[in-house]
Amino acid sequence: MSLEAFEQIESTVRGYVRNFPVVFDTAEGSYLYDIDGKAYLDFFAGASVLNYGHNHPELQKALIEYISRNGLTHSLDMASTAKAAFLETFKRRILEPRGLPHKVQFPGPTGTNSVEAALKLARKVKGREKVMSFTNAFHGMTLGALSVTGNAFKRGGAGLPLTHSDSMPYYGYFGDEVDTIEYIDRLLADQGSGVDLPAGVIVETVQAEGGINVADLGWLKRLEALCRRYDMLFIVDDIQMGCGRTGKFFSFEEAGVEPDIICLSKSISGYGLPMALTLIKPEWDVWEPGEHNGTFRGNNLAFVTAARALDLYWSDDRLSDEVERKGRMIHAGLKHLTEKYAASKGAVRGRGMMQGIHFEDADMAGTVSKHAFQHGLIIETSGPEGEVLKLMPPLTTSDEDIKKGLDIVDQAMAEALDVDGKDGMPVRAIFD
Numbered sequence: 001m002s003l004e005a006f007e008q009i010e011s012t013v014r015g016y017v018r019n020f021p022v023v024f025d026t027a028e029g030s031y032l033y034d035i036d037g038k039a040y041l042d043f044f045a046g047a048s049v050l051n052y053g054h055n056h057p058e059l060q061k062a063l064i065e066y067i068s069r070n071g072l073t074h075s076l077d078m079a080s081t082a083k084a085a086f087l088e089t090f091k092r093r094i095l096e097p098r099g100l101p102h103k104v105q106f107p108g109p110t111g112t113n114s115v116e117a118a119l120k121l122a123r124k125v126k127g128r129e130k131v132m133s134f135t136n137a138f139h140g141m142t143l144g145a146l147s148v149t150g151n152a153f154k155r156g157g158a159g160l161p162l163t164h165s166d167s168m169p170y171y172g173y174f175g176d177e178v179d180t181i182e183y184i185d186r187l188l189a190d191q192g193s194g195v196d197l198p199a200g201v202i203v204e205t206v207q208a209e210g211g212i213n214v215a216d217l218g219w220l221k222r223l224e225a226l227c228r229r230y231d232m233l234f235i236v237d238d239i240q241m242g243c244g245r246t247g248k249f250f251s252f253e254e255a256g257v258e259p260d261i262i263c264l265s266k267s268i269s270g271y272g273l274p275m276a277l278t279l280i281k282p283e284w285d286v287w288e289p290g291e292h293n294g295t296f297r298g299n300n301l302a303f304v305t306a307a308r309a310l311d312l313y314w315s316d317d318r319l320s321d322e323v324e325r326k327g328r329m330i331h332a333g334l335k336h337l338t339e340k341y342a343a344s345k346g347a348v349r350g351r352g353m354m355q356g357i358h359f360e361d362a363d364m365a366g367t368v369s370k371h372a373f374q375h376g377l378i379i380e381t382s383g384p385e386g387e388v389l390k391l392m393p394p395l396t397t398s399d400e401d402i403k404k405g406l407d408i409v410d411q412a413m414a415e416a417l418d419v420d421g422k423d424g425m426p427v428r429a430i431f432d
């Protein structure tokens with residue numbers, strides 16, 4: 001089997017298959033296997049959909065048992081045992097321990113569905129049209145979500161004006177000198193700024209697709225305060241950074257903020273099954289019954305694995321602690337590599353197990369990714385020019401596999417720069 005079917009039948013819109021041009025067949029834990037049985041270490045984790053790895057045996061078991069007993073697969077938003085179990089588990093494991101009073105909306109199966117619901121609801125609650133978003137934000141591909149997304153190439157695909165949003169400078173956009181909260185505050189306060197008061201503000205705590213831009217926690221806290229001061233809803237899109245990617249279940253927990261609306265998707269099902277949530281503070285839960293819906297809101301298979309994953313990983317702090325420790329490991333490894341290959345002019349950035357190298361030469365990230373793939377490591381790039389090499393392994397990846405992946409990045413950087421990798425210590429040595 002070759003890539004022929006994809007090249008001849010699938011639309012030119014296909015993307016990742018071009019960067020990782022093999023046919024995959026099976027997967028387990030942190031590894032994917034192609035049709036020839038070649039193993040690939042996965043430092044991409046389905047864009048953080050697979051935080052607990054591929055085909056987690058416990059989740060798989062729960063799923064097979066549920067299917068085997070003819071458990072309901074699809075149910076729109078009718079009541080089902082699987083959905084009730086998920087809701088109760090989510091309340092017990094996630095909402096209650098964090099003192100979050102939020103109601104749970106099932107907006108449809110994908111992240112962009114969750115964002116659309118959040119934007120519609122903010123407008124409905126506040127009766128204003130605009131939503132404030134940030135430079136380099138990524139919120140999805142449907143028109144509403146795209147209108148609050150920064151990337152010009154992606155926006156261009158809309159084919160019509162993307163309106164009712166205002167893009168503001170994210171944390172650090174003008175460098176350390178300019179406090180962007182003060183900048184936004186001034187625009188909102190000034191009756192001559194030309195900026196309409198928005199219904200809400202949508203933000204990512206770490207802009208993953210935008211190039212791993214990490215917001216300062218104090219900045220997030222002040223953004224929340226700004227929302228309170230100007231009566232705007234504070235919406236956190238935690239679709240990629242939530243479910244433990246930065247350590248805690250929600251990426252905003254450490255900032256001590258309480259968003260009005262929270263978007264979750266990607267790893268919430270835990271198994272790679274489509275599922276999304278929009279979490280809403282009770283006072284803003286003003287939907288009329290059925291005012292927002294979607295045929296695939298009731299993906300019971302996802303509810304089964306999601307509930308099991310919450311029981312497995314979120315009944316204590318063990319996973320969070322491990323993510324923080326492994327995140328520091330990856331950060332140290334990358335730091336070593338940027339020093340070893342000073343010529344790469346790379347800088348390390350990230351939080352938790354979302355870490356990357358920002359290259360001054362934008363093409364370098366893609367070249368390193370290509371070489372890494374040849375050595376059996378799947379690793380993607382992000383940022384407006386694809387200038388950031390983005391490491392995002394499953395959170396359950398072993399220390400040994402993290403070292404193995406970093407070894408491959410070491411080798412790939414040597415090849416990409418065409419320098420002798422023997423100068424300087426191999427990355428693995430810094431952990432001994």
Ligand SMILES: *Cc1c(COP(=O)(O)O)cnc(C)c1O
Nearest residue numbers: 110111112138139140237239240
């Ligand atoms: C992936 C992502 C989305 C969109 O999710 P889809 O499932 O692709 O629609 C939205 N926001 C963020 C931050 C994401 O990472």
